[in-house]
Amino acid sequence: MATPLRLVTVADLAGLLAGQAAPVRARIEQSGFSGAAGQVVQLPDADGSLWAGVGDGVSRRSAAAVAMAVPPGVYRIEGLPAETATEAALGWALGSYSFDRLKRADDTPKARLVWPERADRAQVRLFAEATTLVRDLINLPPNLMVPNDLADAARRIASTGGATLDVIAGDDLLGENYPLVHAVGRASTQPPCLIDLRWGDASHPRVTLVGKGVCFDTGGSNLKQAPGMLLMKKDMGGAAHVLALAQMIMAARLPVRLRVLVPAVENSLSGDAMRPLDVIKARNGLSVEIGNTDAEGRLILADALAEAVTETPDLLIDFATLTGAATTALGTDIGAMLTNDDGLAAEVAASSAAMDDPLWRLPLWAPYAPHLKGKSADLINIPDMNIGSISAAGAIYGGLFLQNFVASDTPWIHLDIFAWNLSRKDGRPEGGEAHGLLAIYDLIARRWPVAG
Known part of the structure; x- marks a missing residue:
């Protein structure tokens, strides 16, 4: 009873x-x-x-x-x-x-x-299973969630949804022109990889998702202190979100041509690690000076975004646990959203409100962009403090850096999320958490609903 x-x-x-x-x-x-x-x-x-x-x-x-x-x-x-x-x-x-x-x-x-x-049992299952996937992937300890484990998770999702999956790993990343992904991940004994999932009718609108997959982040040569390293297993939270979003899109059979790109790495410290002031040429040909090896997420996303835009997607979205600055600005419950399209920003805001899944827009403030010009390269991955910048606006600088790898006419959303509950409260368990997942699914489903 x-x-x-x-x-x-x-x-x-x-x-x-x-x-x-x-x-x-x-x-x-x-x-x-x-x-x-x-x-x-x-x-x-x-x-x-x-x-x-x-x-x-x-x-x-x-x-x-x-x-x-x-x-x-x-x-x-x-x-x-x-x-x-x-x-x-x-x-x-x-x-x-x-x-x-x-x-x-x-x-x-x-x-x-x-x-x-x-x-609505179908909707409950769709949303609950995707949220559970995000939480499970983030909550796994780092020894059980190395880049190959993340690729295995993507394989399971692809198999269930009827998608195809390719993985480029280790030094093959150089041969396939993913130099920034390789540079960030090469110091680890766990080879870096680029996960590439495709699904759907090629004639349908193209939706491409990119997720930051830093399975553990020591900070590299700019080594994190112990408190800052404690939660760095969650630095693949962006990857967890795009895989869960892909699972939802495929299960709901939304009429889109889906592509998911996940650069998966460990940012480790060894004799082969990248160093401050190294210069590495990105996939799109721009040279990048390494101002700080702990700003590695934007580097691997840069190569993935450069590949994503080659297919001219109708909508490009990246999820990343990119900056502490976003959390400083908005706290742990609200994701930062940056976009190059004002109409798209309004759609995100509407879906965020409808799904009670808070996202808040920050500007891609163009006057800050010169602070990301490198001395020895086209770009530097953190603001150059010697040309008038200050240490604030980190989430905006992260978005501005990524914008260099996105075509100006590609509708693009960048989400800078925390992906973690620090304590058990408000009906949310401590640990990995989905931020922006339901809002972005709602946005895509509203744009391209299932017929009938």
Whole structure:
């Protein structure tokens, strides 16, 4: 038997209490229950019914908070309209997530939800499975998520979705003209690679996704200190996002020609590591001076973006855990979005709001671009402090650097995300997290919906 679970808002609590028997009112009042999201109280009735707070209303976040708060058992929620039922089911799925595949088997009962009536099961599965994929890939420890492991994950996704996959690895990257990917990854004992997934009808609009796949980032010669290195297994979070987005697009059979490019590397330190002031020629012919080896993500993305634009995509999107500056500006919950297309920015904002998946636009501020001119090369990968720049605006400089590898007439979105929850809160577990995933899927699905 499933236990009845009533979702209660702060605003509705007083009215609900007025219609209850004295023992119920006493239990609610003694518990301090206010209807705040994640609060739970058991009623003194034969069914063992629970009331669970959802704050201002039933949403993905409030339902996730409930899933994280209720005791083990099987629950049912009745009487929800279709859209709300879908959000509640999705929130429950996301709030129930835990990364425990590397722990000893645990038979402890979990809190489970019977499918709410009228919930869109297909949509819930689509979104929940993609979010779980992002979290799982990021949460894997770095010894189990080297570049070849990331390629294996892409192979599984390609096989399930009916896509083709090519991987260029090690010194073959030089022969195929991916010099920046090779330079960043060559110092590691784990060979760097370029993962290339293709799917869909060649006559459909071209959507190309590029994901930063730095499986671990020591900072290279500009070695990170211990606190800065602790979470660097998440530096492949951009790759996790584009693989999950590809999984969604293929599962939904969106009418697009999809390409996914993931440069996968470890940024390590050895006698073969790149050094500050090395100059390396990128795939598109621009020479790049290495101002800091810890600004490596933009280097591998540069080669991938240069390849992406050769096919003139109708939409080009990259995901990257690129800068600490984006987190300084927006915190850990909001992704930074930069784009060369104002109309596209408005679409992203609409999808972000619709999906409750926050993204905030930062400018590709052209007056800052001269600060990225190198002394010995066309570009330098960090601002040159000797020509008037300052150490601020790091997320903007990251976007401006990448813009050199994107054709001006290619609609392009750059997402600089954190991809991690520092603590367990608001219905989100500590660890790897999807940021911008649902918003960007919504954008693509709105542009190119499935016929019928």
